[in-house]
Amino acid sequence: MTTRRRFMFMIPASGAVLAAACSDQATPPPAATPEAAPAAPPAAPMAPQEEPVPATPPEAGAGPMLDEADAAAVALGYVVDTARADKTKYPKHAADQTCSNCALYQGTAGADAGPCPLFPGKQVAAQGWCSSYVKKPA
Known part of the structure; x- marks a missing residue:
């Protein structure tokens, strides 16, 4: 690709190759380049895709407890x-602010710990606190 003109010729050709690769045709259409391009192998038939599995929220006890020395925990004052x-x-911290009454906390009521989206894959203590505390709406 040494000139803009050559680049402009390659755009339609690459679009045709991409369209052929994404379609379920056995052979791609011929490339429209000024030079002879090597033929691409026929696209393999695509396997039927499975239905996506809906994400389930982690249960209390799924994942290790967040350590106060963790870099993310230190950054948020957890x-x-x-x-x-x-x-x-x-x-602005108040004594009644805990993870269990924070809008971000995803643990079940009465659990000792639960997940928090600020610390993915970790459990936070229900009686814990961090600077991202947001009061849960009533």
Whole structure:
């Protein structure tokens, strides 16, 4: 590709090859390039696709507990017990703010821990807290 003109000739040809590869035709249409291009092998018939499995929310106990020393936990000021939150660093923290009454918390009511989208694959303590706390709507 040394010139813009050559590039402009390649655009329709690459579109035709792409369309042929995505279709279920046995052979792709001939390439429309000024030079003879090598023939592409016939596209293999596509296997029928399975229905996507809906994502299920992780259950309490699915995944390890989040460690306060984890980089993401440190960045958000996560603590296992809300009473240990740094009140000088996070002055808007209130004692009644816990993960269990946060809008982001996905654990079941009464569980000791549950998943949080801020820490994928990890469980957060229901009595924990982080600086991303958002009060759950009533």
